Amino acid sequence: xxxxxxxxxxxxxxxxxxxxxxxxxxxxxxxxxxxxxxxxxxxxxxxxxxxxxxxxxxxxxxxxxxxxxxxxxxxxxxxxxxxxxxxxxxxxxxxxxxxxxxxxxxxxxxxxxxxxxxxxxxxxxxxxxxxxxxxxxxxxxxxxxxxxxxxxxxxxxxxxxxxxxxxxxxxxxxxxxxxxxxxxxxxxxxxxxxx
Amino acid sequence: xxxxxxxxxxxxxxxxxxxxxxxxxxxxxxxxxxxxxxxxxxxxxxxxxxxxxxxxxxxxxxxxxxxxxxxxxxxxxxxxxxxxxxxxxxxxxxxxxxxxxxxxxxxxxxxxxxxxxxxxxxxxxxxxxxxxxxxxxxxxxxxxxxxxxxxxxxxxxxxxxxxxxxxxxxxxxxxxxxxxxxxxxxxxxxxxxxx
Numbered sequence: 001x002x003x004x005x006x007x008x009x010x011x012x013x014x015x016x017x018x019x020x021x022x023x024x025x026x027x028x029x030x031x032x033x034x035x036x037x038x039x040x041x042x043x044x045x046x047x048x049x050x051x052x053x054x055x056x057x058x059x060x061x062x063x064x065x066x067x068x069x070x071x072x073x074x075x076x077x078x079x080x081x082x083x084x085x086x087x088x089x090x091x092x093x094x095x096x097x098x099x100x101x102x103x104x105x106x107x108x109x110x111x112x113x114x115x116x117x118x119x120x121x122x123x124x125x126x127x128x129x130x131x132x133x134x135x136x137x138x139x140x141x142x143x144x145x146x147x148x149x150x151x152x153x154x155x156x157x158x159x160x161x162x163x164x165x166x167x168x169x170x171x172x173x174x175x176x177x178x179x180x181x182x183x184x185x186x187x188x189x190x191x192x193x194x195x
Numbered sequence: 196x197x198x199x200x201x202x203x204x205x206x207x208x209x210x211x212x213x214x215x216x217x218x219x220x221x222x223x224x225x226x227x228x229x230x231x232x233x234x235x236x237x238x239x240x241x242x243x244x245x246x247x248x249x250x251x252x253x254x255x256x257x258x259x260x261x262x263x264x265x266x267x268x269x270x271x272x273x274x275x276x277x278x279x280x281x282x283x284x285x286x287x288x289x290x291x292x293x294x295x296x297x298x299x300x301x302x303x304x305x306x307x308x309x310x311x312x313x314x315x316x317x318x319x320x321x322x323x324x325x326x327x328x329x330x331x332x333x334x335x336x337x338x339x340x341x342x343x344x345x346x347x348x349x350x351x352x353x354x355x356x357x358x359x360x361x362x363x364x365x366x367x368x369x370x371x372x373x374x375x376x377x378x379x380x381x382x383x384x385x386x387x388x389x390x
Contacts, residue, residue: 092296120364120370122364122365144309156216167365168362168363168364169317169362169363170317170362170368170372173371173372173375173377174369175315175369175370176368177365177368177369180368181368181369181388188387188390189387190368192383192384192387193376194211194382
């Protein structure tokens with residue numbers, strides 16, 4: 001029997017990961033984001049580096065090149081194998097009890113789970129650019145390019161594996177604009193949903 | 196100087212109008228939905244019946260027929276005139292002070308206003324069907340058709356006049372699934388945003 005699960009999907013630079021981590025701390029929930037890469041690597045037989053590069057952002061070069069990359073004897077591409085391993089790891093985590101999971105299409109993977117709150121955090125471009133400039137030591141132009149690139153890859157990955165539109169309100173229990181509400185208020189609203 | 200404004204956009208059957216009206220009561224805010232039709236009629240010179248039929252759901256017959264309907268000597272269609280009157284009425288309302296406005300692309304029309312919380316209420320099909328069956332005394336099949344038809348027209352209207360995607364989380368401060376959260380919790384979360 002699973003506990004309470006909060007999944008966080010987010011635009012790059014919106015502070016979604018930070019908000020998810022703080023909510024987990026405040027609630028005493030287990031927290032998962034990039035730290036599940038080792039588990040995915042183990043389950044898929046791929047290297048940690050490969051997972052880091054591909055697990056959330058594949059298919060990297062678009063769907064055209066996707067058709068031509070390596071496949072195993074069952075016809076599965078390496079990206080499908082990584083995705084399947086990721087899916088299994090997330091299902092195992094969800095069985096363990098109260099947790100916050102950031103990214104990795106967890107809202108879709110756990111769609112049959114009870115007691116799941118799916119959150120989407122988004123923000124306004126000026127605030128997102130400011131945050132990314134600071135964290136990654138970039139100028140505004142570079143930050144904007146990075147935001148567009150990462151979100152495009154997240155979107156492609158999400159739509160490829162879920163057949164849903166990334167960022168459509170209907171995929172989530174709760175969607176929040178962190179630029180307008182502030183990070184603290186976002187945490188408060190997410191925690192209020194559990195009460 | 197305007198007060199606090201809450202705009203509510205909603206999927207048909209999600210209870211968004213009800214939630215908005217209750218929030219207005221609880222906060223002591225003015226409440227506007229269909230009741231602004233008389234003001235729009237006055238400002239546009241059109242009949243109340245015509246506004247009721249067209250103000251939120253135009254262009255009714257799709258964009259193809261839209262190109263061929265009547266236009267005045269400035270080249271504006273009657274639908275554009277209604278929309279412009281509606282826009283002016285909403286701007287006037289917003290200037291008056293604290294209020295809740297349901298529908299009518301108010302989130303977009305008031306995008307430059309400070310102190311505005313834009314809410315999108317959506318829900319799961321079984322709960323929406325149940326609500327519409329009850330309110331409109333329909334069977335499930337009829338309710339489903341009605342939901343698809345009304346939301347399709349709202350979507351077309353929204354996208355035509357705003358160039359934004361209807362139901363995209365990024366258009367709103369806060370998007371809520373009323374089937375999962377319940378109406379009371381939705382009201383609580385919206386009011387929490389104002390604190």
